Amino acid sequence: MKIAAEKNIFDVESIRKDFPILSRKVNGYPLVYFDNAATSQTPQQVIDAISDYYTGYNANIHRGVHTLSQEATDAYEGARQKVQQHFNAEKSHEIIFTSGTTHAINLVAHGFGSLLSKGDEILVSALEHHSNIVPWQMLCERTGAVMKVIPMNDNGMLQMDQFEELLSEKTKLVFLNHVSNALGTINPVREIIQKAHTKGAAVLLDGAQAAPHIKADVQELDVDFYVVSGHKMCGPTGVGILYGKEEWLEKLPPYQGGGEMIATVTFEKTTYAGLPHKFEAGTPNICGGIAFGAALDYLNNIGFEKIAAYEHELLEYATEKLLEIQDLRIYGISKEKTAVISFNIGEIHPYDIGTIVDKLGIAVRTGHHCAQPIMDYYKIPGTVRASFAFYNTKEEIDTFVEAVKKAKTMLS
Template sequence: MLDIQKIRADFPILSQTVNGKPLVYFDNGATSQKPQIVIDAEVKYYQEINANIHRGVHTLSQLATDAYEVARGKVKDHINAKFAHEVLFTSGTTHGINLVANGFVSILKPGDEVVVSSLEHHSNIVPWQMLCEKTGAILKVIPINNNGELIIEEFDKLLSDKTKIVTVNHISNALGVINPIKYIIDKAHTVGAAVLIDGAQAVPHLKPNVQELDCDFYAFSGHKMCGPTGTGILYGKEEWLNKLPPYQGGGEMIKEVTFEKTTYADLPHKFEAGTPNIAGGIVLGTAIDYLNEIGFDKIHEYENELLEYATKRLNEIEGIRIYGNTKNKASVVSFNIDGIHPYDIGSIIDKLGIAVRTGHHCAQPIMNFFCIPGTIRASFSFYNTKEEIDAMVEAVKKAQTMLS
């Protein structure tokens, strides 16, 4: 079992008050809070080894380079990539997805097909729409049912020899639904399609094994897993990264430059133009170490307990509707109260110290499917407690009384 009070002591922000009330932070789906060890690691980098990497012969540059590449190795081991050069540092999930979509401009031709799902964040919709506009490819969409689950039979029907890439999220940011990505990956490969998995909402809760999954690309952000903002990872199979052209041109991603011709650097540097977020990359490694020390099995078990408890307590509220009613979920509850706009609930409970997300969660197609303007989303992390859930439920009840 987790020692929750000991863990909470690692996060300085959790001890503060908001509007005179103890902070209850249930917006972990947007970004997680940071433990002191992560905060200290960022300060330590700038105090002790701040220098640009890969290019300097001086001591600080070598120290910074070594620390950055050690962090890449930590990510490689964490996701079980085959090679460290299959791990690209990015600014976040959005950057990683756009990198791949941009690369497929040189691969697709008119009439080719790209498959996405109805559960996607806008970051895994818009880049593919832009790709289709540039290439004449066609965007196909996997529908969902009333429980917020993908209709897999419809996915099967969408696949053909025209399908060139399938891209779905591992876990829905808006509903918490966990998708059957292993089935999707294996099925897509039968028609020769590549598969990109948006893992932004998965990596805080589980360790993706990219070799076992056999995905071609897996993108995620550091800031949702206790790391700094502006950090992310794109994993890509070596053969696919070699096929794709560079996303940006500049320093570091080159082997030789003349005015007549430029040749590109080997992986991973081919896709890492310019000075990266060096501190962020190093500290992402620190965050991964911290989470692994706690243990993802323990995190998963405890967060499931929080999810079950929150679902039970919220269902006590008259007029509530929870979206994403499926057994296969992460620790997210997305709900509405009959006759009340989600923004109004969110605004009132904020006055009581409760931080939740309201709106369409950058997933407007999901909201359109349910014919709603948005939801109230409570997303839990391993440092949250049942007592905080009780506080949220009472706050929602109070807001309902005030707004009815």
Template sequence: MSIATNNIAFNVDEIRKDFPILNREVNGYPLVYFDNAATSQTPKQVMDAIVDYYSNYNANIHRGVHSLSQEATDKYEGARRKIQQHFNAEKAHEIIFTSGTTHGINLVASGFASILQKGDEILVSALEHHSNIVPWQMLCEKTGAVLKVIPMNEQGELIYESFEELVSEKTKMVFLNHVSNALGTINPIKKIIDKAHEKGAAVLIDGAQAAPHIKADVQALDVDFYVVSAHKMCGPTGVGVLYGKEEWLNKLPPYQGGGEMIATVSFEKTTYADLPHKFEAGTPNICGGIAFGAAIEYMNSIGFEAIARYEDELLDYATLKLQEIEGMKLYGTSREKTAVISFNIEGLHPYDIGTLVDKMGIAVRTGHHCAQPIMDFYKIPGTVRASFSFYNTKEEIDRFIEAVKKAKSMLS
């Protein structure tokens, strides 16, 4: 299938050649990988960047005067600039390398421990991953701040009117995801950011699930913090970024102490380095950062508009096909959503379905997807989640549907 965009043809068959893992078999069947919301697959262009680093200029960065160190530093800081440009941050030092989304959220939560006071309020949405719930609960325990929850409806959408009622001058921070990992719902984050700012609250957006599908412009959003992980975007595991407005990053204290984040050290007093190094203690995941830059380049070479259009086609196709299965119930039916389908079949446990389709070479996720409050809302133990990427095909969806039908007949 081809989609024309900016005079470049989107050809899924050609794209699939970039992903060696898609050629393997699982349990005697060609792999169908529908667990992209957990982690995306890695193209050879990103693997080449990893091999190139360890083969040709593996060295520690920033502190060395020798050539390898300087080359590694240039590549690492070049990756930071690529990420800055992708998210349209105003300044490169507003991009902080982290180990992933969870690290970025915890960094901000730790910083706000010195800002929040007893009785202050912070808002989190009912659609959050545990990583965007637990750090704020811990923060409330430390500070005496109060955590309030923006509720959701049966379609898996946030109830904006309830948010308007909850947010007030007492609200110091609002946290929510751009896209729900469990349901695929795209939240109206711009509207929420603007309303929160009217009340003087800062906003952190968990962009982990949005970043593979949506090119977020942090300046247009006017968001205070935006966090992502590379492994959702065709990059390696163990690396991500926190975007933060310079004014906020300057207000927050360092998250960790050690090398690189200091300006001067004596036994009497230590002064801290300027951004971004203030938040990047120790030797970073140099190769990971460089590979993240390569992944950003790769996805932009395909084009996010083309990716979104193609994935929407996959979502619509899979939704129609699944609805033909008797007893099937979809969770998360928001009009605005990414290519994620969560479902159950009446009388069957999602784990059993996932186990059986795996025997047919199909990888899906089952369980509560680190979003237990969502499952509690629907009064279910979990769901089967199929999440698609731009390298998946309708033919793979057909195989998936047949596998689900077969699993149903075996379990009924």
């Protein structure tokens, strides 16, 4: 993998060689993978890290005195430090390994059960994935807290004047995504964090969709919690992280009980371990954590500024080409967005379009994208969502546009 130096060209063809799956065919056609918002593909460098772990030093971590355990511990904790450095957390123990974004959100929501009282308020944005709605609804049911919604507008952007009206001394927590998975909208998170903090409210950002495109600096953002899934960042499934400010993580009770998260255990009383082990009960996804670290190395070696610039090119190119199709409407037209295009064509059901383009080897997502409130706002059953990554090409976009045109002809 390399970036061509001459003329500052982004060498996408060289990068594509790092991804074995991109050379396969689907239904007899070369694979065009435009479902990156659901999960990204995995480069050989990360696959090798997984293989190396299982063939070289597979062992449990932290308590073993033997060599394999020590090697595995060093690699796993080394990955934690890579995550710390990538997101610029102040301390490594502010990084908690989880099974993914959903696990991380549930961990925080469970913890706030002991911090909220009846009548307290929490704010959620209208742009959320279900994993950043349901855990908080469950929290409100347990505590008597009230959840209020920051509304969106037709462009797929939050109505910030309404946010300011909803924010009050009763607000204890604000949670929203950094980037909408359904629309690609980049939310004004700095402004939201600053204003929430003036009321003493904590802020959790769902960074699952932002992290593949934006290198978030949690200290610069001054965010209280930031959650991410590894599989959206060229890493494996089943691993993610929760960043939390030390002061908040100390306030929250453990999410699960078991081994690793204890200091002492008797039948009379258990005392808990310090951070990060307090929230990491049981044997973790050791290989997943190590491979996530390898994925961060890979992405940082390319450079997030280069990735963002190239993906923006793809977004603009695809938007222009798709809008040439009559009756095609794009949902989510914020000026600040990542490389995601959600669209429909007239009254054609998005599932039908997705089915036809799949027969031509093109992978897109159709449906509500675990964001039903957004679809309800637009009064639609779902959308076709094409989401691009730095290993995609304009030639693939051309292939996709022609496939969409064919689908429209067949379905009209």
